[in-house]
Amino acid sequence: MTPVKRPAGEPADEMRRAGEAYDIVIVGGGAVGLALACALADALPANVAVHAAPFVGAPVGRDVRASAVSAGSKRLLTALGIWTALAPHMEPVAAVDITDSSLGDAFRPVLVSYDNTVEGGDPATYIVENERLHAAILEGAARRQSVALIGGAAATGYVADEHGVTITLADGRTLRAPLLVAADGRASRLREVAGIGVVGWQYRQVGIVTTVRHQKPHRARAVQNFLPAGPFAILPLTGNRSCVTWAEDADRGLAIVALDDAGFLQEMEKRFGHRLGQIELAGQREVWPLEMHLARSLVADRLVLVGDAAHLVHPIAGQGLNLGLRDVAALTEVVVDAARLGLDIGSSIVLARYQRWRRTDAAMSAAAFDGLNRLFSSDSTLLRTVRSAGLGLVDRMPALKQFFVTEAAGLTGEVPKLLRGERV
Ligand SMILES: Cc1cc2nc3c(=O)[nH]c(=O)nc-3n(C[C@H](O)[C@H](O)[C@H](O)COP(=O)(O)OP(=O)(O)OC[C@H]3O[C@@H](n4cnc5c(N)ncnc54)[C@H](O)[C@@H]3O)c2cc1C
Secondary structure (H helix, E strand, C coil), rough: CCCCCCCCCCCCCHHHCCEEEECCEECCCCCCHHHHHHHHHHCCCCCCCCCCCCCCCCCCCCCCCEEEEEEEHHHHHCCCCCCCHHHHCCCCCCCEEEECCCCCCCCEEEEEEEEEEEECCCECCCEHHHHHHHHHHHHHHHHHCEEEEEECCCCCEEECCCCEEEEECCCCEEECCEEEEEECCCCCHHHHHHCCCCEEEEEEEEEEEEEEEECCCCCCEEEEEEEEEEEEEEECCCCCEEEEEEEEEHHHHHHHHHHCCHHHHHHHHHHHCCCCCEECCCCCCCCEEEEEECCCCCCCCCEEHHHHHCCCHHHHHHHHHHHHHHHHHHHHHHHHHHHHHCCCCCCCCHHHHHHHHHHHHHHHHHHHHHHHHHHHHHHHHHHHHHHHHHHHHCCCCHHHHHHHHHHHHCCCCCHHHHHHHHCC
């Protein structure tokens, strides 16, 4: 295989003198940055560095969230050899029930129910705790010889020139590579340094996340209770446990998480419904500000944005990470194709292909989830009537339901090879 091409006129020695030299530097050691490192290392004879502050191997800390991992993301994780370690912790979602009611309603009748499987009968979604997911991808990156995991001081800036990028860290160290990937999350420092603005807004909601144990088994069914303050999702985990991801009016949400356990549980019971019997808290609670943004550009000179640095979406459909993994699959293919043709992998012509590929999907997804949240997070009589008619109609249209399931599984559009389960 052709080695990754260094830009002409800059031999490896010269790059090394300018700082620690790599073929690709990824700043950000979240699930997206680490998965990208694995994918690139598998497909190219390249030295890939993942830099994350405070330290790439540090425990994720208080991330008590669980993620809905799509069938497409499962294929990518399988192709990277990461799925096997995760499989025992992955709870498949076989079916989804949707309700739409007021907070004070005694019952939350199911308005739409659908089979959550894709062609071949595989689940369209699996639920896993973020800490397990992160640990498995980190382990995958750590066992790849050509991936360097670099922790320590935060990346503070970068300068791109004709031949490469020099990244500066807060402790004065520098890293150098022909291509820099910003996987540094929602408040991306590199995006800011590149002067790339975002279009977006803050929701007047917060996301409350916790885990509960329930008396009765969930039978692999996820529930989305649409309530006037926001969606209340019950996502099945292994055992008789579920992760609750709950969008609530911001002031009220902060007051709810500050309650003692008994008060918090009482608020949850009001929204949970009775189907799973008695519930008890089975983990910490956490609150997330909810925002939406889209970077005005996904690329700059020798820089490319992936994951939340590129797009932040409302968690209503549990798709933020899946979008980030779609970036991983597309960027890997673009970089690998360029390297095999002997092109400079950081050149604008190469990065433009990634931008064309990923921009529409990110924009359409952000708009769709924003629209869903606006439509359902309201108690207006008019909107409730429209919703109820719409949900009733959807429930009687199996083909439409199947369309939504396939979309959410990430298996439509121009699907990159890794999401089809193929090697790049
Ligand atoms: C309540 C909630 C529920 C969600 N549920 C789902 C779901 O069910 N399914 C789903 O697909 N998505 C979900 N998401 C979205 C998903 O969690 C994110 O899209 C995903 O975690 C983004 O990953 P990332 O790697 O891009 O960013 P992050 O996980 O934020 O990682 C960023 C990394 O960059 C590092 N970093 C930051 N700045 C610097 C710097 N200057 N120098 C060095 N390193 C730096 C950080 O330390 C970290 O390692 C949810 C989000 C929320 C808020």
